[in-house]
Each structure stands twice: as structure tokens, then as C-alpha cells.
Amino acid sequence: MRGQVPRRTIFAFIGPAVLGLAMVGIAPLLYAVWTSLHFYNLTKLKRVEFIGADNYLTVLTDEVFWQAMGRTFFLLGTALPLQIALGLGIALVLHQPGLTLVKTLARLSLVLPMATTYAVVGLLGQVMFNQKFGVVNQLLGGVDVNWIGDPNNAFAMIIFWDVWQWTPFVALVLLAGLTMVPGEVEEAARLETKSTWTILRYVQLPFLLPGLVAVLILRTADTLKLFDMVFTLTRGGPGSSTEFISLMIQRVGFRGFDQGLASAQAIILLIITIVLAQIYIRVFHKEV
Amino acid sequence: MKILRNLLGTVAITGILATGAMADNHGWSLKKAAEPYAGTTIDVVFLLRPGYEAIEAMLPAFEEETGIKVNIIKHPYENALGEQVRDFVAGGDLDIALIDLVWIGNFAENDWIIPLADVQAKFPDAVDPDLDIDDFFPLVLNAFGGWNDTLYGLPFDNYSGLMFYNRCILEEAGFDGPPETWQQLKDEYGPALTKDGKYAFALQSKRNETQSADSFARMLWPFGGSFLDADFKSNLNSDESQTGLKFRQDLMQYMPDGIVAYDHAETVNAFSQGDVAMITEWSAFYSSVVSPDTSKVADCVEIAPEPTGPAGRKPALGGFSLAVAAQADEAEQAAAYLFIQWATSKANAREYLERGGVPARQSVYKEDGLEDYKFVPALVESWQEGVPEFRPRFAEWPEITEIVQEWGTKMMLGEVTTEEGAQEIGTRMEEVLEAAGYYSGEKPLAQ
Numbered sequence: 001m002r003g004q005v006p007r008r009t010i011f012a013f014i015g016p017a018v019l020g021l022a023m024v025g026i027a028p029l030l031y032a033v034w035t036s037l038h039f040y041n042l043t044k045l046k047r048v049e050f051i052g053a054d055n056y057l058t059v060l061t062d063e064v065f066w067q068a069m070g071r072t073f074f075l076l077g078t079a080l081p082l083q084i085a086l087g088l089g090i091a092l093v094l095h096q097p098g099l100t101l102v103k104t105l106a107r108l109s110l111v112l113p114m115a116t117t118y119a120v121v122g123l124l125g126q127v128m129f130n131q132k133f134g135v136v137n138q139l140l141g142g143v144d145v146n147w148i149g150d151p152n153n154a155f156a157m158i159i160f161w162d163v164w165q166w167t168p169f170v171a172l173v174l175l176a177g178l179t180m181v182p183g184e185v186e187e188a189a190r191l192e193t194k195s196t197w198t199i200l201r202y203v204q205l206p207f208l209l210p211g212l213v214a215v216l217i218l219r220t221a222d223t224l225k226l227f228d229m230v231f232t233l234t235r236g237g238p239g240s241s242t243e244f245i246s247l248m249i250q251r252v253g254f255r256g257f258d259q260g261l262a263s264a265q266a267i268i269l270l271i272i273t274i275v276l277a278q279i280y281i282r283v284f285h286k287e288v
Numbered sequence: 289m290k291i292l293r294n295l296l297g298t299v300a301i302t303g304i305l306a307t308g309a310m311a312d313n314h315g316w317s318l319k320k321a322a323e324p325y326a327g328t329t330i331d332v333v334f335l336l337r338p339g340y341e342a343i344e345a346m347l348p349a350f351e352e353e354t355g356i357k358v359n360i361i362k363h364p365y366e367n368a369l370g371e372q373v374r375d376f377v378a379g380g381d382l383d384i385a386l387i388d389l390v391w392i393g394n395f396a397e398n399d400w401i402i403p404l405a406d407v408q409a410k411f412p413d414a415v416d417p418d419l420d421i422d423d424f425f426p427l428v429l430n431a432f433g434g435w436n437d438t439l440y441g442l443p444f445d446n447y448s449g450l451m452f453y454n455r456c457i458l459e460e461a462g463f464d465g466p467p468e469t470w471q472q473l474k475d476e477y478g479p480a481l482t483k484d485g486k487y488a489f490a491l492q493s494k495r496n497e498t499q500s501a502d503s504f505a506r507m508l509w510p511f512g513g514s515f516l517d518a519d520f521k522s523n524l525n526s527d528e529s530q531t532g533l534k535f536r537q538d539l540m541q542y543m544p545d546g547i548v549a550y551d552h553a554e555t556v557n558a559f560s561q562g563d564v565a566m567i568t569e570w571s572a573f574y575s576s577v578v579s580p581d582t583s584k585v586a587d588c589v590e591i592a593p594e595p596t597g598p599a600g601r602k603p604a605l606g607g608f609s610l611a612v613a614a615q616a617d618e619a620e621q622a623a624a625y626l627f628i629q630w631a632t633s634k635a636n637a638r639e640y641l642e643r644g645g646v647p648a649r650q651s652v653y654k655e656d657g658l659e660d661y662k663f664v665p666a667l668v669e670s671w672q673e674g675v676p677e678f679r680p681r682f683a684e685w686p687e688i689t690e691i692v693q694e695w696g697t698k699m700m701l702g703e704v705t706t707e708e709g710a711q712e713i714g715t716r717m718e719e720v721l722e723a724a725g726y727y728s729g730e731k732p733l734a735q
Contacts, residue, residue, distance in 0.1 A: 043394050045377065238546065239700075256686055
């Protein structure tokens with residue numbers, strides 16, 4: 001069949017997309033690789049010079065970079081399990097028969113946190129978690145918790161907002177997975193056992209795995225590039241307690257203006273993201 | 289060579305001023321000077337601060353008289369440097385550079401701005417004979433607008449650190465006035481005023497320029513410390529610098545929790561709400577704390593110079609100049625110069641002050657009827673005792689301030705000792721200076 005389609009038609013359909021991708025994705029990437037191999041500081045453009053892998057060596061031996069990376073993975077390791085657990089719970093509840101209108105409304109309301117702009121979430125957080133006037137301390141009985149100015153509390157606050165914003169996404173993806181389970185198979189399983197866990201593990205989970213892999217990949221990539229919400233909420237502080245890897249790259253590249261070093265950091269981050277995505281796919285698809 | 293250049297610069301300025309004086313005899317007017325540039329649009333970055341609102345309110349008069357349109361692009365302080373750097377690197381639209389005193393080395397060394405003398409020589413008809421450069425406070429003119437003995441910008445949004453104190457709270461606690469020294473503030477005022485959820489003092493220390501300028505540097509200089517020694521090596525582990533940094537740690541017990549998350553807004557708000565008895569803030573925030581619309585304690589606000597330390601007063605110094613951008617075309621450069629000259633002029637200083645700005649003109653503070661501006665005596669005193677290199681003004685400051693912000697905050701949080709933090713900042717700061725060529729002799733020691 002394919003042979004019958006003129007080559008020109010194929011190019012006409014695919015060409016614009018490939019060209020667009022090359023312009024907005026590949027060209028900047030190649031430029032980032034080029035700058036990462038140079039001393040390239042926006043305020044010292046008279047001194048641009050090729051320095052080979054120096055920027056990469058600086059990044060790989062920079063304690064601050066790895067601390068930011070560790071912090072980012074700690075966020076991923078705490079927020080993602082919470083999102084999956086809560087998302088699965090919500091999906092299972094919405095998968096129950098009956099109460100159609102309520103479930104429809106619930107599904108609609110799940111979209112709201114996801115539709116909220118990241119930066120707006122950060123600004124909301126600043127107001128809601130204000131120590132003196134914030135609604136959170138009022139709701140907790142007028143306690144005097146310093147959320148934004150305490151390193152641990154600030155980190156907890158970031159986890160809270162990430163979970164609030166992205167649990168609905170996980171819930172909707174898993175709900176879609178649950179609807180893929182053939183009705184008769186699930187019905188037959190319910191006749192065999194009353195154990196919800198057994199049904200979840202042996203009947204529903206295989207259908208949830210593709211969605212879970214997608215969630216893992218997307219949420220990992222999202223967390224690694226998490227910027228807007230944290231920038232508007234804590235700006236990486238207090239101290240470095242919420243300086244995740246994307247904030248660090250922005251700081252180096254746009255506040256210190258060292259585009260070469262920031263590009264090297266970004267390339268390393270890209271490599272880590274690709275490797276992780278490959279690991280997820282290999283590990284989980286084997287089980288399926 | 290440098291001496292020769294400076295000499296030529298001085299001669300040029302003198303010559304131009306003389307030309308200006310002649311022009312005065314021939315009836316110079318803004319309207320006439322702007323005639324060739326009517327219809328020109330100039331782009332400038334403004335901050336979201338009272339001094340900018342003041343000049344914006346005055347702008348219609350300038351536009352009407354000159355026919356020059358001023359296009360204002362507003363940014364919060366934290367974005368202003370990045371936005372301008374990107375614009376200048378890309379050869380963008382900005383015709384005027386808004387320069388914080390610590391950015392001037394950067395802007396000048398990259399040739400993004402033109403020396404004032406060059407602009408005046410290029411457009412002699414635009415030079416107001418009543419410009420009167422000597423009327424600017426010398427410290428402010430040199431620190432905000434000058435680099436390597438060359439004048440680039442004219443001081444526009446001018447700050448000195450001042451002590452804002454709540455007279456009512458202090459009197460209630462039995463104090464007749466504000467502390468004279470930092471030691472008094474900590475030992476006497478601190479314990480007496482920190483109670484019932486209220487605090488004696490707040491030192492804005494958020495991890496951005498506020499941490500390095502308002503918090504870290506503020507505790508170095510009055511105690512005799514400094515960032516660098518005469519050889520441009522770190523001086524942060526000297527006894528004097530360490531005394532200042534340890535003093536900051538001790539003083540934190542009299543500040544609100546989470547002071548490391550306080551930027552200017554939080555600090556001014558805490559003071560305006562009556563939660564904090566004293567703050568050391570920029571003069572630019574005066575109009576906000578004395579306005580009943582934004583301050584619950586407007587009637588109680590008094591102003592004093594910052595307390596003294598063992599090395600003297602050494603108040604914080606900060607502020608902005610406006611300079612003509614090299615990337616602008618001829619007409620835009622002339623129009624930009626006319627705007628800068630007008631915005632910083634003696635003639636407009638009083639109105640600028642009355643609308644909430646802080647001019648750097650000495651003459652305006654000698655006028656009568658300034659009793660309502662309580663900050664004036666303290667400001668004038670501070671501008672006579674300030675340190676131009678309160679923060680080093682060289683081109684490497686953007687990199688160094690990031691280091692200070694990171695480790696200065698870690699010190700305050702107790703994650704490192706003041707010695708460890710100072711060592712870390714010193715090592716990293718020297719790496720930046722080494723790479724810049726200061727130690728190899730490639731670059732002269734800037735200050």
C-alpha cells in the first residue's frame with residue numbers, strides 16, 4: 001500500500017512537522033551542545049572560546065549540582081508514590097458502578113488542578129501558606145507554622161502542591177486503564193473472590209501498567225523540569241532547600257549568565273531523563 | 289594612558305558645560321532642543337517601585353513638550369538585569385539602560401552604554417546649560433553613574449539604607465529614640481522589644497540580591513569587614529568580617545522566624561503592620577510606610593540613619609542611574625539623553641520628591657518646606673558617609689552575588705558556621721576573579 005503513495009505526498013505530510021521539530025527542538029539542542037563546549041557567558045561575549053569538556057567536568061564534580069539533583073529525586077521519590085497511591089484510590093472509587101452524575105462531576109473537577117498554570121499555583125501557595133495571614137494556618141486551628149521560611153516545611157509545601165496538582169492526572173490515566181478491563185473478566189473475577197486486592201493485582205493491574213509507565217515517564221520528566229511553581233513560591237529557598245535542578249540551571253544560565261555551564265547542566269539532565277525513561281520502559285514492559 | 293583619558297574626559301565635560309553656559313545665553317529650552325527628535329520613541333526598563341511611579345506620573349509633561357514618546361517596560365528588580373542583558377546581547381530595542389550600581393562595570397565593559405561626555409559631544413545642542421553635574425551628591429554620582437573614572441549615567445532612583453523605627457513602640461518600652469549603635473540594638477532594644485509575637489528588628493535576607501546587599505554586606509562594613517582586601521583576595525575570614533557575620537547570627541533571635549524568606553515587601557509589610565519595631569530599609573520605601581493606605585503605623589514612623597558599628601556608620605548604599613544605550617540609533621540616543629537629563633534635573637527634583645521619588649540633587653534638600661519628608665536629614669547624612677564599594681561594582685558581581693546569596697543564607701540557617709561559609713564564598717569568589725584575569729594582571733584591580 002505504502003508504495004502506492006507518491007513520495008512527494010509523504011514529504012508534504014511529514015515535512016512540515018519534521019521541519020517544525022527541527023527548528024524548535026533539534027536546532028536549539030545542537031546550539032546548547034555547542035555552547036556547552038565553550039566558555040560562553042552573556043556578559044563576557046568578547047571572551048567566547050572553545051574549552052572542550054571543561055564545563056561538563058565542572059558540572060560532574062560540582063557538589064552543588066549533585067545536591068540539587070538529589071533534592072529533585074527526593075521530591076520525585078516522595079511525591080510520585082503519593083500521587084500514584086491517591087490517584088489509584090480515586091480511580092478505583094470512580095470505577096465503582098452507580099452515582100453517574102456525581103462521578104461525572106468528580107471527573108470534571110479533577111481537571112481543574114491540572115489546568116491551573118504552574119506559576120499561579122506558586123503564587124497561590126505564597127498567599128495560602130503565609131505564616132501570619134495564610135488560610136492554611138487558620139484551617140489548622142490558628143497554628144503559627146512558618147511554611148515558607150523553614151527549609152523542611154518549604155520542601156513539604158512543594159510536595160503538597162505537586163501532589164495536589166498532579167494526582168488528578170494520575171487518577172484519570174488509571175481510570176482510563178480500569179475502563180479497559182473487559183467487563184466479563186472483572187465480573188468473573190468478582191464471582192471467584194471477594195478480595196479487592198486480588199482483583200486489583202491479577203485482573204486490573206496488567207491493564208493499568210501501560211498507563212503507569214506513561215505516568216512514571218511523564219511525571220519524572222515533569223519533576224526534573226519543575227520550575228515555575230517553585231520559582232514563584234520559594235525561588236529555591238530558603239537557602240537551597242527547594243533549589244531543584246531546573247532552578248539551578250536557570251540560576252546559572254540567566255542570573256549568573258554562564259550559558260556554557262548551564263547548557264552542560266541541561267545536557268546532562270537530558271541524558272539522565274532519557275536513561276530513566278528507557279529503564280522504566282524496559283522494566284515495566286517485561287512484566288506486562 | 290588612563291590618566292590621559294581621564295584628563296581628556298574632564299576637559300571634554302568642562303568644554304561642553306562651557307558650551308552649555310553659552311547656550312544658556314542663547315536661550316536653551318527643552319522644547320527647542322527636542323525639535324529634531326520629535327516623534328522618536330525611546331524604550332526604557334522601569335522597576336515596580338515608588339521612584340518609577342513618580343517619574344511616570346510626570347512623564348506626560350515631558351512627552352508633550354518634546355514630542356518624544358517614552359515606552360516604559362516594567363519589571364520587578366529580580367528580572368531587570370536579565371532582561372536588559374538579553375536585550376543588549378541581542379541588539380534589541382532598549383535605548384536607555386537602567387543600571388543598578390553593581391551592574392555598571394558589566395554594562396560599561398561590554399560597551400552597552402556610552403560615556404556621558406561622548407553623548408554630550410555628539411549632541412551638543414541637547415545639553416542643558418543648567419545640568420549642573422556638581423549638584424549631584426558626589427558619592428552617589430560616582431557610585432551609581434561612574435566606572436573607572438568615566439561618567440556614564442546620571443543618578444535617577446537613589447537609595448541609602450535608613451533606619452525606619454516605630455516611635456510608639458519604642459516609647460512604650462521606655463526608649464527616647466532609636467539605637468545609636470548596632471550593639472545597642474542587639475543588647476538593649478532586642479530583648480525589650482521582642483515579646484508577644486512582636487519583634488525588635490527585621491533584616492530582609494531573602495536569597496537574592498537582598499541577601500547579599502541588604503543583609504550580608506550590611507553586617508560587614510560597620511564592623512570593619514569587607515568582601516575583598518587590597519589584593520582582591522577574600523577578606524571574609526578576617527576578624528572584622530567574622531565579627532559582623534557572627535553579630536548577624538546573634539541578632540536573628542530578635543527577628544521574625546523565617547527571616548531568610550523576607551524580601552523587601554515582607555519586611556516593609558511587617559513594619560507597616562506594627563509587627564516589627566525597627567527595620568533598616570532603602571529610602572525608596574519611605575512613601576509606602578508613611579502612607580495610611582499601606583501602613584497601619586504611619587503616624588508612628590520616624591527615620592534615623594543606620595546604627596553605627598565599631599568602624600563607623602557605613603550605611604547600605606544602592607540605587608540606579610540611567611545611561612544612553614550604545615545600540616540605539618542617533619535620534620534615539622539624543623532623545624534618550626534628553627529624557628535622562630530631564631528626569632534627573634534640578635528643575636524637576638522637587639516634584640519628583642513630592643511624588644514619592646528620591647532625587648540625588650543636593651540643592652533640593654536645601655529648599656524650605658521639606659519638614660514632612662522625615663527621611664531627608666538621615667539620607668543626606670548617610671550619603672556623606674556611605675561606601676561606594678558597599679558591594680563590589682565590577683563586572684563579575686552577578687556571579688559573586690549568587691555565591692554570597694547561597695552561602696550567606698546557609699550561614700543564617702545554621703547549615704554552616706560563619707567561618708565555613710566565609711571560606712566557601714572566599715574560595716569561589718577568588719575562582720571567579722582568577723578566571724576574570726585580576727590575579728594574572730590581565731585586568732587592573734577595579735577598586
